Structures are given as structure tokens and as C-alpha cells.
Amino acid sequence: MTYELYYWPGIQGRGEFVRLALEEAGVPYVDVAKDKSGEEAASKMLLTFMSDPGLPHPPFAPPVLKAGGLLIAQTANILLYLGARHGLAPDDEAGRLWAHQLQLTITDWVVEVHDTHHPLGPTEYYVDQKPEARKRTQLFLQHRLPKYLSYFEKVLKRNPAASGFLVGAALTYADLSLFQMIAGLRYAFPRAMRKLESQFSAVLALHTRVSQQPRIAAYLASPRRIPFNEDGLFRHYPELDK
Amino acid sequence: MTYELYYWPGIQGRGEFVRLALEEAGVPYVDVAKDKSGEEAASKMLLTFMSDPGLPHPPFAPPVLKAGGLLIAQTANILLYLGARHGLAPDDEAGRLWAHQLQLTITDWVVEVHDTHHPLGPTEYYVDQKPEARKRTQLFLQHRLPKYLSYFEKVLKRNPAASGFLVGAALTYADLSLFQMIAGLRYAFPRAMRKLESQFSAVLALHTRVSQQPRIAAYLASPRRIPFNEDGLFRHYPELDK
Numbered sequence: 001m002t003y004e005l006y007y008w009p010g011i012q013g014r015g016e017f018v019r020l021a022l023e024e025a026g027v028p029y030v031d032v033a034k035d036k037s038g039e040e041a042a043s044k045m046l047l048t049f050m051s052d053p054g055l056p057h058p059p060f061a062p063p064v065l066k067a068g069g070l071l072i073a074q075t076a077n078i079l080l081y082l083g084a085r086h087g088l089a090p091d092d093e094a095g096r097l098w099a100h101q102l103q104l105t106i107t108d109w110v111v112e113v114h115d116t117h118h119p120l121g122p123t124e125y126y127v128d129q130k131p132e133a134r135k136r137t138q139l140f141l142q143h144r145l146p147k148y149l150s151y152f153e154k155v156l157k158r159n160p161a162a163s164g165f166l167v168g169a170a171l172t173y174a175d176l177s178l179f180q181m182i183a184g185l186r187y188a189f190p191r192a193m194r195k196l197e198s199q200f201s202a203v204l205a206l207h208t209r210v211s212q213q214p215r216i217a218a219y220l221a222s223p224r225r226i227p228f229n230e231d232g233l234f235r236h237y238p239e240l241d242k
Numbered sequence: 243m244t245y246e247l248y249y250w251p252g253i254q255g256r257g258e259f260v261r262l263a264l265e266e267a268g269v270p271y272v273d274v275a276k277d278k279s280g281e282e283a284a285s286k287m288l289l290t291f292m293s294d295p296g297l298p299h300p301p302f303a304p305p306v307l308k309a310g311g312l313l314i315a316q317t318a319n320i321l322l323y324l325g326a327r328h329g330l331a332p333d334d335e336a337g338r339l340w341a342h343q344l345q346l347t348i349t350d351w352v353v354e355v356h357d358t359h360h361p362l363g364p365t366e367y368y369v370d371q372k373p374e375a376r377k378r379t380q381l382f383l384q385h386r387l388p389k390y391l392s393y394f395e396k397v398l399k400r401n402p403a404a405s406g407f408l409v410g411a412a413l414t415y416a417d418l419s420l421f422q423m424i425a426g427l428r429y430a431f432p433r434a435m436r437k438l439e440s441q442f443s444a445v446l447a448l449h450t451r452v453s454q455q456p457r458i459a460a461y462l463a464s465p466r467r468i469p470f471n472e473d474g475l476f477r478h479y480p481e482l483d484k
Contacts, residue, residue: 158297
């Protein structure tokens with residue numbers, strides 16, 4: 001079976017958490033939006049696909065994974081499914097729930113990162129909410145970012161398996177997602193991250209280790225990895241990174 | 243086994259989605275914060291519990307469910323666990339993923355409701371972000387609220403089982419959570435909801451039906467149901483509901 005990933009073209013966004021899992025799993029997949037000619041056509045195709053009145057389980061928003069007859073949306077839900085199938089989550093229930101709990105905490109973190117440039121919500125553009133974005137980002141960098149980093153540092157240090165991974169002895173989709181958070185935060189807030197990073201050595205070591213996994217390293221060096229940009233989740237606006 | 247729910251005292255908040263599932267399941271549970279004398283002591287106890295350095299799986303935030311030796315956090319993760327155990331989710335994988343997908347969409351909706359009164363994030367009080375809250379709420383009521391309501395209306399109408407529930411033939415935790423969204427939104431935004439509601443008859447019918455489930459009806463009439471208030475997720479600020 002070849003998976004089909006439906007996501008916006010031209011950005012990493014939430015789809016990237018799914019791409020990293022598919023790449024590390026080493027399974028065949030088609031990134032549907034990328035196989036079309038031009039971003040406009042690809043976006044249109046995505047919207048047509050999602051609004052098909054014949055879908056019994058319509059998604060609210062992408063990413064969506066087509067897995068045979070299944071259509072699965074919500075990033076953490078897709079990872080729950082892929083993790084169980086491709087060795088990217090523990091086999092036991094306690095481990096599976098713990099990995100998913102960490103992923104849902106990353107989901108919350110993702111919303112807070114998104115809201116640094118969209119504090120008034122997704123309806124309006126960044127340029128229409130710049131003063132509010134400045135305020136929200138300041139609070140995020142001062143309070144929330146260190147809180148999330150401290151939390152994942154604690155989880156890594158407390159892991160009874162002392163593996164350097166978040167859950168048990170082996171890499172899970174939660175590690176891939178934490179890697180992506182650090183990569184994205186370094187892109188969006190290089191100044192803030194430089195100041196903070198040294199306090200979170202376990203998180204940084206995990207980021208480095210994930211980037212060196214052979215399949216992930218190959219993916220990151222490939223044209224499949226879309227560069228970060230200011231249409232995505234992690235945006236570098238110098239005026240916000242002070 | 244008696245479940246233990248750890249959540250902030252004095253508010254429904256995210257804990258309420260868990261309480262509704264425990265009540266409908268008819269299982270014994272202790273709402274730990276409520277069994278203490280006074281909110282201050284209860285909050286302190288909750289923080290002490292969560293920051294115990296002996297916890298191998300520390301939670302980032304409440305609610306937390308203690309289920310025997312398991313400690314589970316993140317609302318949707320707790321519901322995933324309870325749903326599988328107590329007949330509040332389908333038995334088959336496709337149905338379980340679909341229910342969870344809907345729950346995660348409600349999770350996103352919850353964040354957007356929260357951000358109407360906290361557009362600059364959770365660090366500062368509502369009184370310190372009133373102008374921004376007014377802007378965000380206006381966009382929420384105009385664009386996002388109808389979008390979410392339309393989505394769940396569509397899901398209810400498309401359910402191949404035509405049961406009036408969201409997933410398959412029987413009630414799931416996703417139905418309980420959608421009930422809570424409508425109850426909360428009616429409390430927070432009575433004017434806006436009055437204007438919109440009539441367009442979403444399937445959603446309203448579900449709300450009524452859930453409220454009439456015998457165990458839910460008993461719960462709602464009991465002192466265990468904490469009234470909505472302005473410390474929780476759904477807050478009624480008349481200046482926002484215009």
C-alpha cells in the first residue's frame with residue numbers, strides 16, 4: 001500500500017510532522033500536493049478533495065492521510081496510526097498513551113507558535129495584526145517557550161530507560177516531532193533560541209541525534225524537505241525576535 | 243478500580259470533558275480537587291502532585307487521570323483511553339480513529355474559544371488584554387464559530403448510520419464533548435448563539451439528546467456539575483458578545 005498525504009503545497013506546516021514519520025518509517029508515500037503543477041492548482045485540488053460530498057468522514061483541515069480505505073486527519077491522530085504500524089511507538093498500552101500524550105503537548109505548543117504571528121486567529125493576515133503579534137511573541141519567548149523546553153528536558157532526563165529518547169528505549173514519532181519543533185524555533189527565533197538553548201542540553205542532543213538518523217538525514221538533504229518560509233507555521237520575522 | 247481525576251478546583255474547564263465521560267460510563271471516580279477543603283488548598287495539592295520528581299511520566303498540565311498504575315494527561319488522550327474501556331467509542335480501528343479525529347478537532351475549537359478572552363496567551367489576565375480580546379472575539383464569532391458549527395452539522399448529517407450521533411450508531415465521547423461545546427458557547431455568547439443556532443439543527447438536536455441521557459441528566463442536576471463562571475474556559479463577558 002502506498003500512503004497518500006494531502007497537505008498544502010509549498011510549506012512544511014503541520015504536514016511536516018507526518019512527513020518525518022513517513023520518511024523514518026521508510027514506507028512508500030505520495031505527497032499529493034507536490035505532484036501537481038503549481039501551488040495554485042495544488043491548493044485547489046486539496047480543497048476539492050476535502051469538500052467532496054461523498055466523504056463519510058470529512059476532515060476539518062489538512063493534513064489528511066489516505067491509508068487504503070481509511071482517511072485520517074489531525075496530525076496527532078495520523079501519528080497514532082502510523083506509530084502503531086511502523087515501529088514508531090511502543091507496543092504496550094502505557095507506552096502508546098505516553099507517546100501520544102507528549103505528541104498532544106507538542107500540538108498545544110504548535111498552536112502557541114502559530115499564534116505568535118496570528119494572535120487574532122487564522123482569519124486575518126500577519127500584516128493586519130502586527131502590534132498584537134509583537135505583544136504575544138514577547139510573552140511567548142519570555143514565559144511559554146522556556147516552559148515547554150523545560151518540560152521536554154525534564155521528560156528526557158526522567159525517562160527510566162535513560163535512552164536519550166522521550167519514550168522508552170527507542171525512537172518514537174514524539175522524538176521526530178520534538179526535533180521539528182527545535183528546527184522550526186531556531187528558524188523563527190534565532191536570537192531567542194541562542195540565548196535559551198544552552199539550558200536544555202538533553203533536548204538539543206535529541207535534536208542532533210534525530211537529524212543524524214540515516215533516513216532523516218537523507219530526507220533533510222533531499223529536495224523533498226521544503227525550506228522554512230513565511231507562509232508556514234514557523235516564520236522568521238526579525239521584528240518579533242528581539 | 244476507582245479512577246482519580248486531578249484538575250483545577252472551581253471550574254469546568256478542560257476537566258469537564260473527562261467528567262462527562264466518567265459520568266456517562268457510570269464508573270466510580272474521585273474528583274480529587276473537589277474533595278479538599280477550599281480552592282487554595284486544592285490548587286496547591288494539584289501542583290504538588292504534578293511536580294512530584296518521582297513521576298516518570300510528568301504531565302504538562304491538568305486534567306490528569308489516575309487509572310491504577312497509569313497516569314494519563316491531555317484531555318483527548320484520556321478520552322481515547324476511557325472510550326475504549328467503557329463503550330464510549332467504536333470497537334473497530336476505523337471508528338476509533340474517526341472518533342478521536344473529531345475529538346482533536348474539538349480540542350482545536352477549545353483553544354480558539356479560550357483565546358477569545360486570552361488572545362495574548364495564558365500568561366496575562368483577561369483585564370490586561372481586553373482590546374485584543376474584543377478583536378479576536380469578533381473574528382471568532384463571525385468566521386470561526388460558524389465554520390466549526392457547520393463542520394459538525396455536516397458530520398452529523400453525513401453519518402452513514404443516520405443515528406443522530408457523530409460516529410456510527412451509538413453515543414461516543416465525541417458526542418459528550420460536542421454537547422459541552424454547545425452548553426459552553428451558549429453560556430459565553432448567548433446573543434451570538436441565538437442568532438446562529440437555527441442553522442444547525444442536527445447539532446442542537448444532539449445537544450438536547452445528550453442532555454437527556456439518564457446519567458448525564460442526573461449529573462447536570464447534581465452539585466457535581468460546577469456552574470460556568472469567569473475563571474473557566476467558557477466565560478461570559480457581555481462586552482465580547484455583541
